[in-house]
Amino acid sequence: RGEDLLTPGGTGQRDCVGHGTAVASIIAAAPRPGADFAGLAPKARVVPFRVTEREVVNGQPQGREGTPGGLAKAIHDAADQAQVINLSLTMETDDPQVRAAIGYAVSRDVVVVAAVGNAHQDTGADPPSYPAAYPGVLGVGAVDENGNRVAQSQVGSYVRIVAPGANVTAAAHGQGLGTFAGTSFAAPFVSGTAALIRQYHPGLHADQVIARILATADPAPGGRPSGGYGYGILNPYRAVTEQLVASAPSASQGPIPAAGAAHRTVPPGPTRATALLLAGAGLLLAGLVALAATVLPRGAARHWRPGRT
Template sequence: MRPEFSRAWRAAAVAAGLIASVTVPSSALADSIRDRQWHVSALRLTEAHKISRGEGIIVAVVDSGVDAAHPDLAGSVLPGTDLGSAGDGRSDTAGHGTAMASAIAARGHGPGGGDGVIGVAPGARILPIRDQGSSGGSRGTGDGIRWAADHGAKIINISAGGADLSAVRSAVEYAIGKGIIVVAAAGNDGGPVEAPAMYPGVVAVAGTGRDGSLWPKSGRGREVVAAAPAAEIAGAEPGGRYSITAGTSDAAAITSGVLALVWAKFPSLDAANVINRLIKTADDKGEPGRDPSFGYGLVNPVRALTADVASAATHPLLPSAASPAPSAPASAREPGGPASSSDAARGGGNEQSPALMAAAIAAGALMVLAGGALAIFMRKRRKVHTGR
């Protein structure tokens, strides 16, 4: 992402009310940023880290790149790729990818790593894929997902969402077919689950607040697999900075970290059984069993690492002939909600009606005028520190 695009994105976000900046002294932040990671205690990560830290697991972050020079990510970011240039993905002018990487695998800094932020799986390695794609968002064209699948990723985190695109659907199917876990955010407008979270086999993640209730703007639908903290998440920002953010982007990244912990603890498991262990040990919330708000429940890292879970003979998220139809596509939301064009019908067809095509074109024009990248980077962002 070019610096001028980053500035434009941030300006549009401020205008839309999605970013409010609050600067505090560096000394005050240094003493408090770890304390602000409320999800660390809520998920009992200190206890989980005595069992597993995610060593040996590569998690791809298909996003805006990752600032590998951030002190809390030092040593955890592998050379990746920048599909828009000759870079290796280890820079980030937007900040979204860095925050997601820190939620997954930040190691802190200072004596004993006690300063800064800690990720869910601090022993995991991040494979950064900077994939802006033609739409200006981190889902790109699906090329980043394919690149991750071909370059050693065991888990692919996609903290973004939007309309159903056949290229992205195909890339997700390719990755899942290679035995890779794909994790994606459910969405941030309280509407149906977005792509790629809507696709069969994807771990679609909804968000929760501090009290464990559903985050009010979390996407909902029968595709939701699990829920994770999404409110007031402290994370890293480029240039040694930090931010407090909210959204299912963060929830997806936290869930990717939990899956990394499980796979490191049980390296002989295949993707289906790693996912099975995640959902069988989740804390059931909402309606009994799987429901459209929480899926199978709130992720529970300690139980996922310690519970006796029977093996799954088949992939728990891949549909059978009796599976219900998916939720309405993002493009079918009621008037007034964010509009998204659809590249392929949810049932698998490729033709669109003239009315739908016209609506898609109009929606695309509106997104450009409003700063279309906002529909892809699905986080509300509140900076608490602008750095050194």
Template sequence: MSEKPGRGYRRRSAVPACLLVAGMVWTTLLAGVATAQQAPAPLPTEQKGCLQPPTSTETGVPWAQQQLTPERVWPLTKGAGVTVGVVDTGVDAKTPQLSGGRVQRGLDVASPGGKPADDDCFGHGTFVAGIIAAGPRPGTGFSGIAPEAKILPIRCATVTQDGAPPALTAVEMANGIRAAVDGGARVINISASTDAPDQDLADAVRYAAGRDVLVVASAANSAQQGDPVTYPASYPSVIAVGAVDSTGKKADFSQTGKFLSLVAPGVGVTSVGPRGAGHWLGSGTSYAAPFVAGVAALVRAYHPELTAEQVKRRLELTADHPAATLPDPGFGWGTVNAMAAVTTVLPAESGVTLPVVTAEPAPLPPGKPAPGNGSLVALSAALSVPVLALLGLLLYKLFRGARTRRWTPARVAEVTRRSEVG
């Protein structure tokens, strides 16, 4: 046809198409500006004095929460009834996503006088606590792994007199673990370490294990500085946690060794800060450990009958295992899996050994015929096949003729003659 509908179609749609493209570009630019404005900044690690409030907010769901999908478990448990001790720099109870009774008063063991620890100058402990138990809040897709768990802050480190970041000694960590146990914690997160074995620290870990309290510790960030064995992570009853990035690759700083139990997100992860409603981004095994502590809280809430040792074993057995001999020095038993940790049925926990189901044996191949009548039976069967086939054909023709020509004695005789001929 000579009307050229193609050119007419292009003429009519040219202006709307341009507007559409322009609108898409403008929308993309606006989205980019919004993203730039809302993307959380990296958590300062070398600041002097108290950490300033975060000024940006994570509006989407951070990658770590996307991968662990803790909300799939929340219809079963959100960690209610479980207290998680955060042995750290304190936790700010006024941070919006940690407010509403989520943070107890706690105890400051770094200062004399039994002061509470529900504030936080440095921000490290608040960031850790947010990964464990931050509650949902409008305007952000970030929330903690166990949002109904309680946080027991134990401050065992404070900012030094010159304003430098705090450094924990083994004695302070030991005192913090004991205080968390005495304060009613069923899970303890300690995102600190030392590379020197210490008797006080070892005794504190045994103190926790003897009272059925599970200790989760960061493996440390010294993989590129000699990769030493670290404590309390390497004590047998402790869950030692390393860090992976969003692709599942081990973080280059993450400690390795036979003592490693699990890995969890620890590169560019999101959490809250003190004195503000926004978010920070942090990297380190310090921030991988609380993901595991949060999952442990979910398990302890849903399986209160399990001991701390059984919870540790459950988290290891239900992890997303790497393709390696377990435990792997870089990944331990694998990446913690919240859904599997809560819902998997482990027969060993019940103390009942289930019956072993074995498959039925495959049928044996046919052997040689036995002497005797076997050959005669086989021959008779072979001869009967064509006879039965012929009989079936004749019966088919007989009944077909009866249907198409109506049944009469004459037709029966005719069919009979054909049978004799055939």
């Protein structure tokens, strides 16, 4: 069961801006007759937590803003019931409450995935982006259809992998399908892949899930790792099916296992549904539990920035 950190007593099922609807659909949209679209892990169960509805439209902030404490509580509570946490949001500052909540989630064997942000400056590496830069978090950048980094996708050691983040098709709030861009929409591809791995390989520790994702990534410019692409471009099929020669935990900045495969196998059917926290916008998604929480505000005091702008 999720929670609404903006409206006391709510379940986090309201989406006022549509950001979370899109992110959730990339992860777990159920197949529907006549719809040529489905999520990467349609059997995943999404647990809703709404932490903010603030977004920036045409340079102007709109909607109620959340707090670091609300985000920290959502992460902490979700870690008690989820196996994968998706955070399509960014903060410019290291908040002790959020850091502690991330540490708790990691200690609970949760795979934590976070967008790295869309504020790249053409001056080299960018400042740390949180929660992506916290230890144990799998930071995700964005690439386009040609495998090139999206210009706004941030660069730094906290970028661990990249995934599609340009012209992404996803569910649009009240409009069927829409097209989206940004690291907010790259992160759910990685979260969906983690959910599939935890379904097909239920005995793996979170560190091993992350190591598998990194080890099976396709090559990207700059070698591996690089500040713009991390260990490469996400390959969900390889991540789920490949049998690795070596498989050692790697959740932070250390070396990853070799990606060479003895052979590939198609695993048996899923043994269980995988619960996820989506820190996006509140929504009600057909065939799934509703979810919530969009982007963190660009407050002057906290310097928070939405993950999609």
